[in-house]
Amino acid sequence: MIEESVRFKGTRDGLNIYAAREADLPDIMDSFLRKLQSGKLFFDGSKVNLIFIGREFEPEEQKQILKLFSRYMKPGTVEFRGNPEPQKEEDLSPEDPSGSFACLEEGMTRFIRGTVRSGQCISYKGNIVVIGDVNPGGELIAGGNILVLGILRGIAQAGADGNVKAVVAAYCLLPTQLRIAGTIARSPEGETTKPSCPEIAYVKENHLFVEPYLPGKGRQDPMLQTNRI
C-alpha cells in the first residue's frame, strides 16, 4: 500500500488539504480527483474555504488544482500555505473548551433514584440528576445543572451560586417554578398540556427560555430541519 499523497481535513475555517511534499503533480491530481469524486455528494457545490498545506505549488499548478476543485464546490478563500507551521497544526487537535465536552468539567453530580415528593428538598452544590419524578411541592436546588429523567412538576433551582450557564432539563418539564441563577420563571397560568418531548430551560440575557431538545422535535419543523444540515 502506498500512502495517500493527499489528506483532507475539515475544520471550522474550511477544508485543510495536506499534500505530501515529495509527491509529483499528476499523482496529487489523481488523489484529489478520487477524493473529490468520493465526497461528491458531500461537497455538492457548497462554498468551501480551501487551505493547502504541505507541498508548494507553482502558480500554473495552482490554477490547475483550483479548476479541478471548482468542478465539485465553490471555492471561497483559497490559501496556499506551503510548509505547515507546527503551531498551526497543533491548535487543531485539542477540543475547543466551549465545545461539547465542556460539561465534563462542571463538578460533581448527585443521583437521586426514585421520586422526590412534596416536602422533600434535595440540595447539592454540583449537578443533580433525578431518575424518577419530582412532584409538586418537591424542590431541587443545585449549584450546577438539573436533569430529571421523569416528570418535573416541583421547583427546580439550577445555578444556585449564580452560574448563569446552568440548565434545567427534564423528560417532561412542567415545573411549578424554575429558577436559574438570578432568573425566576413560573409556569403558565391555567390548564397546560403535557409537552410532547423533553425540554431544556436556560438563561439568556436575563430571560429564561424553554425549548425542546429532542432531534425528533425538529422533524415537525421544516425550519429546524434545514438548519440542522
Next chain:
Amino acid sequence: MGEVIVITSGKGGVGKTTTTANIGTALALEGKRTVLIDADIGLRNLDVVMGLENRIVYDLVDVVEGVCRMKQALIRDKRFNCLYLLPAAQTRDKNAVTPAQMQKLCEDLRDQFDFILIDCPAGIEQGFKNAIAGADKAVVVTMPEVSAVRDADRIIGLLASNELTNPQLIINRLRMDMVKRGDMMNIDDTIDILGVDLLGVVPDDEEIIVSSNRGEPVVTGNSSSAGQAYRNIAKRLLGEKIPLLNMDTEETFIDRLRNLFTVKNKKRTWKG
C-alpha cells in the same frame, strides 16, 4: 399473626374514617377477625361512624396507661362478632401516647386478630407519628383534587422515610360525570403523580353520609356503589384479583361531539 394496616391521608376530610369503618366491616363480612383502632385522640369519630359511641367505657389512652386491660377497652361490633373497635380518648390530646406505646399496643393485638386497621388523624404531627409507628403496611386515601393529592404525596414521602414503602392508594369520592367533563382529575392523572399501586376507587355516593349518620357502614347494605367498591377493596387486601368497578356511564352523542372539538394543545407561554 395479624397484619397492621394504617389508613392515612395527610389532608382531613377525604374519608379516612369512613374508609377504615367500611374496609373493617367488609373484612369482618369475609369472616376475618378485625380490630379498628381510632388513633385520632381528642377528635374521635370512628365510634360514631360505627354506631358504637354509647358503648365506650375505656379507651386507647386507658389501655396505654394501664388503667384497664385491653379486653375491657375493646368494643365488639353490634353486627359482627369478629369485629372490634378500640376507641380513642376524647378528653386527651395526641401527646397522651408515644409511638413506642402504639407499637407495643399493635404487637399485643397481633395474635388475637387477622387485621388491625388504624385510623390515622389528619396532619403530619404527633398523631400521625403515633398511628404509623406500629404499622406493617399503609393505605393512603386521597380525593381526585389537587390539594388532597399534594398532601397524599407528602404523606407517601413521610411513610417511605419511616420504612413504610409501597403504600397502596384509594381514590375516594370520584365523580365520573365530572371527570368526563374534564372538571376533575381522573384516575390515571392521580396515579401518575403519586406513583403508587392502586388499591381501589370509591365513587362519590350520598349513601355514605346517610349511613355515617345512622352509624351503619355502607358495606352492610347492598344498594350503594360505594359499598360495592369497599367490599372489592377488602377482597383485594385478602389477595383476590378483583377488577376496578366500572363507573363509566354510557357516552352520549353530545359527549363524543364535545371530545371532537375540544382543543387538545393549549399554547404554553412562560411568564418571566
